[in-house]
Amino acid sequence: MAAPKSAPAGERASVYYSSPDVVPDSWQPDRPGVVEGLQPVGRRMGAQGPDQGFALTIAERLAPRIRLQGRExxxxxxxxxxxxxxxxxxxxxxxxxxxxxxxxxTIWGFFDEDPPDDLIARRPQLFEGVGNVNHHYAEGREIADLVPESTLRMTPDQVDAAYxxxxxxxxxA
Incomplete structure (x- = not known):
């Protein structure tokens, strides 16, 4: 690539550029926070996965379908x-x-115009206040941990048929 006309040429050019004396080694993940192997699994540890923030975008798009009862x-x-x-x-x-x-x-009846009365009575006990993540993280994890894996492996059609x-x-619950 040709140098621009404003670039110095000749002996003065070495003043503006020089190679480093030593080339550093490539970066290695040796920080204490790096998890080696699989993510840890346990109660209230969450569920790791890629691009989890996108779930908030999806939730915003589904928000008009959500039906709330009472003070929810x-x-x-x-x-x-x-x-x-x-x-x-x-x-x-x-x-x-x-x-x-x-x-x-669906399983918590938020898309239902008329959910069962006992479900309406149960939701406030679990959901009240969990929107404040800073103060109610544990309660939000509890809701997630309640749901059996068999439910999570169902298709939306199977859930619709069961609810x-x-x-x-x-x-x-």
Missing amino acids: RLDDAIRGCLGIALRRASLYSRAPVVHDLTIAF PARWRELTG
Whole structure:
């Protein structure tokens, strides 16, 4: 590549550029925070997976379909179901998709105009306040951990067929 006319030439050029004396070694992941092997698994440790933040975008798009009862809040419903959706996505080693959130909202009756009375009575006990992640992380994890893996492995059609008759079995509540 030709040098621009403004670049110095000749002996003065070496003043402006010189190679380093030593080339550093390539970077190695030797930091203490790097997890070697598989992610740890345990109660309230979450479910790791790629691009989990996209679940919030999907939830915002599904928000108009969410039906709340009484004093329920939209942010509590979304945050409570978000952990379920992320857990399902991580089972398949992928980023969250709309079906993950659809299943989570369906099993808790948030898409239903008239959910069963006992489900309506149970939701506030679990979901109230979980929208405030800073103060209620443990409660949000508890909701996600309640749902059996068998529910998470179901298709949206299977969940639709089972809800509302089997909501306790689907949610683990």
